[in-house]
Amino acid sequence: MGLILEYTKHELNFKFDAGTSRGVLKTKEAWILKIHQQGKPKTFGLGEVSTIERLSFDYSVDFESELDELKGTLLGVELPVTVPEIYKLVNKQVSKYRPAIRFGLETALLDLFHGGQFQLFDNDFYYGRSGIPINGLIWMGEKAFMKSQIDEKLRLGFKCIKLKIGAIDFDAECELLDYIRSQYPADQLILRVDANGAFITQEVLKKLERLAVFDLHSIEQPIMPRQPEAMSLVCEKSQVPIALDEELIGVFDKYEKIALVEDIKPDYVILKPSLLGGFAATAEWIEIAKAHQIGWWITSALESNIGLNAICQFTAAYDYVGHQGLGTGQLFDNNIHSPLAIQGEEVVYNQTLSWDLGTLKFN
Template identity: 25%
Template structure:
């Protein structure tokens, strides 16, 4: 099997409403779909959707790298290409994630298994996911109960957008109305000083909080450990994983949870390895997208289903409904469970941008 031809297909997907956080917001997701066609008729797909605010390379850098790499793939075997593109730390993570995904899609198809079962023979066919309900605004209660009616039990909120005092007041009001089994997952996106973080953490004591991501504007290992000891919920690191060097974090983890984004890490295989290392260090892992297209979500969901240590946690994959349109049919979610296809390889359906 060797690569016969390639395509780089641009797309622009508007959001139904602006995605907001303390780090800013965006109203559309732009990127490129990679298509690798082989001499045996198989096609592999990958999604490249750079998002600098999340930690990827700029779009123009990703596009240039992809053009250069794809121009040199004709006649090469997927195995040869995978060895070449998975060496070292990626300077273009979103682009490499896309190319690797397309290659792994081809491998799994050739072995007639789903991508998740290619990654792990004991992978599941569904993944527990959280609902993303945005910021603490005047309509948050309506959005929360809509998701609860759909069967979600973990709701994710962006905090750090307004003052800690205002957000705590509204958070308490929301929590008082929630059914007993509902948990809230909070993401501050590095919004607070150490004083504000302590104030907020003390303020959520007794609330049904699953976790709090990135509480510190300037992450510090000792301070993070101090904050984790101050609360019963899991503190989580996302954007600061690279800044604090994940290898050092695994030696003496200051928090209970890591948030892993394959589009930012640059590889499904590397993300799986990180999750395994984290599990050995007694650190929970949640795999999330960066509000990706249906192709990017599917790739990340296939990975999440292949990580056994994370099966009891809701993963951050249910973001497709934020898109006004998509490049393929989004995965079905039933009672808070994302259902994965049985199709060999990545399992993507008809591509609408092609």
């Protein structure tokens, strides 16, 4: 029995204008994959092809054309009988230069492999027996808007806050950080910032010197990627620990990954499975980070709950330390209803809730 692939495009609408240093996001495109074995249409797995404009390696791809081609090549393929064989199949069927499709196909096949019940990995998270601690994400915007987000996250009991910085006046951003620290010292609240490459290379060390007074846990991607010598110098000189994010996108070969971390020597790497090429690729990054004594955490990349559920279950398979970046499921007003929920500062899989695929129509 071959595999039948269907898909549908789903445009996610943000509840607010989501500001980053690359611009304001109002909508987010995704293609939801549905895969089943021939003759067994009622048992299917779901996956998500998720991209972010000007960030994803493959955001400009004609996905519908490539997914139509993939439908044809999967027709004569049997469902693998082990998880490693699933990863091998995806590696064979999809180019490494299509990380979003690899993530979507991996996810759909893992779901189908486990019986089509939205389960991809067998761990306590899926059964609702444990949650994953996450950071509270503060989006860029006017100072008053950012302050209101901060106050709300602190009220809800988050012990780790992450601010996106680099889009408004730097002095105003420092005032917000000072406001947080005036109420919550470092031993009470973990404070992360994410510049998304916004700082000018010639000015970055001076800005990092100012940021150091706020006892930051880390700063993500202070300068634009593909400047290895500059980034290496930043990691060496900065009093604020440096986390690489966009720097990892488009690096697919294992030896290139090793060379990157050995040349730059970051304190942390941020792992987004849908941008890196799926779970096999992300697991390889984790293996390399551990071997080089580099910290890491996993974040979602604005996927719908289909992709977010998969990433949460993958993350829960590790003995992770610290707060993950998996709190984006509540950003959209037309997300796919799921058992994922935020309880305190944890994302959980609430088995008393159900999935609702709504009006998704596959072709």
